[in-house]
Amino acid sequence: MLHSTVQASHHDADHGHEKGAMAITGFWIYLMTDCLIFATLFATFGVLSHATAGGPTAGSLFDLNYVGLETLLLLLSSFTFGLAISGLSNEKKTSVIFWLFVTFLLGASFIWMEIHEFVHLIAENAGPDRSAFLSAYFGLVGTHGIHVTLGLLWLAVIIHQVLHFGLDATIQRRLACLSLFWHFLDLVWVCVFSIVYLGGVL
Amino acid sequence: MHKDASPATGHGVGRCIIGFGLSLVLTVLAFWSVMGHVVPHDMIMPAVIFFGVAQLLVQLYYFMHLGLAPEQRENTVYLILTVTLIVIIVGLSLWVMHNADVNMMPRSMSVMDAVHRE
Structure with missing residues (x-):
């Protein structure tokens, strides 16, 4: 009797484990499809990067110091998210909330810098309507920016949920998914600064 | 659910710091190879792509816990x-x-x- 109960509860735990892992794998598959969206945008940018229609080129538009600072903000936010997740195993709710909040601030600063950059470009008559190169640039970098903005919204929601529900299994699973999403956006940004900005000014 | 139910939970701070340090170094190297005027011109883009791919692998391993x-x-x-x-x-x-x-x-x-x- 005791034996079977232990077996049953063990089975339940295994089942829960599998369900959580399956949810993560499902989310991972979504991220892979998102990868394909970015791949097509990168392909478009690659084809059109020299089609400036007599307008400004990448070399004359982009300030690498500014991009470097944006990169640093996003990389730091990825790091602080990692710290928030590390706090998870110790069930330290306050430390999780603190690091998620720091991540939010860093992500928001990144978006603020990006919007500032876009406004600056459009004011210099280098908006998305200027040339095929700039259309592809705004399409690619803008799509990444929208992803980060939605990530910020998701962060705000999850901070609220951790505050109200604590760190139960469901919240942990959601945090794991959001962490993958946030790190994924940093991966895409590595490709953006390597190809669009560093490759562009050469 | 176990604590280590997902590949993205329950990992150490140390792993995080290593990943961040390596990413930071690779980012600085990528920017430096373009802005430093030290790398020969036809080697700059291969260098940037090399540092970029290295950083993708570092982050996949240390931040996203991908492995075998x-x-x-x-x-x-x-x-x-x-x-x-x-x-x-x-x-x-x-x-x-x-x-x-x-x-x-x-x-x-x-x-x-x-x-x-x-």
């Missing part, structure tokens, strides 16, 4: 399949469009062809 352990293998396989698709999509797009550009744009018409056209 049994519970991570499935996600790694999906990633490899996706990377194959990306290489096909991006590589073939660039190749096809480059050839179309070289062979089909009016500027590639020879002078004789242009004269006979008039």
Whole structure:
């Protein structure tokens, strides 16, 4: 009797484990499809990067110091998210909330810098309507920016949920998914600064 | 649910710091190879791509906990399949469009062809 109960509860735990892992794998598959969206945008940018229609080129538009600072903000936010997740195993709710909040601030600063950059470009008559190169640039970098903005919204929601529900299994699973999403956006940004900005000014 | 139910939970702060340190170094190296005026010009883009790919691998391993352990293998396989698709999509797009550009744009018409056209 005791034996079977232990077996049953063990089975339940295994089942829960599998369900959580399956949810993560499902989310991972979504991220892979998102990868394909970015791949097509990168392909478009690659084809059109020299089609400036007599307008400004990448070399004359982009300030690498500014991009470097944006990169640093996003990389730091990825790091602080990692710290928030590390706090998870110790069930330290306050430390999780603190690091998620720091991540939010860093992500928001990144978006603020990006919007500032876009406004600056459009004011210099280098908006998305200027040339095929700039259309592809705004399409690619803008799509990444929208992803980060939605990530910020998701962060705000999850901070609220951790505050109200604590760190139960469901919240942990959601945090794991959001962490993958946030790190994924940093991966895409590595490709953006390597190809669009560093490759562009050469 | 176990604490280590997902590959993204329950890992140490140390792993995080190593990942961040390596990413930071690779980012600085990538920017430096463009802004430092030290690397020979035709080696700059290969260097940037090398540091970029290295950083992608570092972050996948240290931040996203991808690896070859049994519970991570499935996600790694999906990633490899996706990377194959990306290489096909991006590589073939660039190749096809480059050839179309070289062979089909009016500027590639020879002078004789242009004269006979008039």
